[in-house]
């Protein structure tokens with residue numbers, strides 16, 4: 006079988022390495038892939054958002070199954086276009102990807118179907134939003150409706166910050182049309198948990214839970230990033246909470262989407278906060294998380310391609326998705342300065358990986374036979390072990406062997422999780 010994977014980050018590298026374990030896989034094409042993925046797949050420089058280019062590629066290359074991983078092509082409707090061209094896909098259709106594509110849509114869905122989430126108001130007019138924010142409680146959470154490269158959430162500590170955020174998003178359109186509407190949301194507190202799940206629209210099978218580390222610097226300081234590291238499982242996510250989430254959040258979400266005529270098939274990501282009043286949805290994503298995938302897939306015992314095919318065929322069942330006991334940790338090694346200004350083009354030296362160790366390349370390209378940095382998050386160093394303590398220690402030992410100029414990593418990935426275990 007020939008598989009097409011859309012995207013070119015660390016998450017896609019992890020997906021591709023997992024897919025390759027299936028013996029029937031002959032060739033994996035990655036569009037656009039990256040310099041590290043090129044060791045595991047044939048990469049072609051076609052952007053993930055170039056829907057026409059991708060469909061054209063499938064006319065000249067035999068593709069038996071496609072995996073669409075990033076949010077933007079999903080929200081743009083790539084799965085619909087590929088399926089119209091006769092290619093079976095893993096990933097939601099456009100009308101279901103709206104769960105991530107519009108925060109206003111997902112908030113209305115949760116309200117309509119009684120799915121626990123933060124209280125909120127929607128605004129399409131900046132003056133009305135600002136008038137409302139004058140009398141709000143602080144901190145207040147302001148969210149652009151559409152996709153914003155993970156930057157569309159602002160936690161305003163006071164009215165002046167809130168007013169500035171509304172003007173940036175709605176008047177200056179710093180996130181483009183994504184800021185035509187905004188949500189003003191109640192500020193929730195509690196541990197955050199990422200739960201990725203497989204669903205074929207009938208059955209939902211959660212994967213092992215994980216914990217992201219979104220701030221750039223050690224000690225949860227600095228700006229928000231795409232994610233500086235992850236651990237799985239998340240120790241706050243007990244069996245009791247998992248059961249409650251299944252009954253009150255996961256199944257109701259999938260059923261709500263069916264009732265709306267928007268059946269979701271693919272990876273449905275639940276961003277949860279475990280508040281004093283129970284688990285609540287912070288966000289839905291219509292795809293695998295990055296860098297959550299880098300710790301979840303190394304613990305998957307079952308065959309990823311078979312699961313993805315079952316999701317597509319509508320034959321998913323929980324016995325098809327088994328995880329190992331144990332834990333994994335991913336330490337992201339980034340370009341110093343990320344998520345703001347940083348330089349690229351530095352040669353990268355990689356360490357040898359041992360058993361259950363992985364280097365997933367995210368922001369790197371090949372130049373004259375050398376791998377050089379080409380992005381903010383350059384790679385993830387991952388170790389899977391019997392215990393979280395060993396996984397964290399060995400992921401850091403692996404990351405210490407990664408060399409490039411101005412490399413930066415947080416020093417405390419997993420620290421909060423280890424403290425919670427004690």
Ligand code: AMP
Nearest residue numbers: 123146155158190191192193194287288
């Ligand atoms: P998102 O881009 O939706 O993942 O949001 C980014 C981060 O903002 C989340 O991981 C939370 O830490 C925080 N956040 C979002 N919504 C809320 C909320 N209602 N209350 C508190 N924090 C929030």
Ligand code: GLY
Nearest residue numbers: 217232294295296
């Ligand atoms: N790591 C968060 C995300 O993928 O959205």
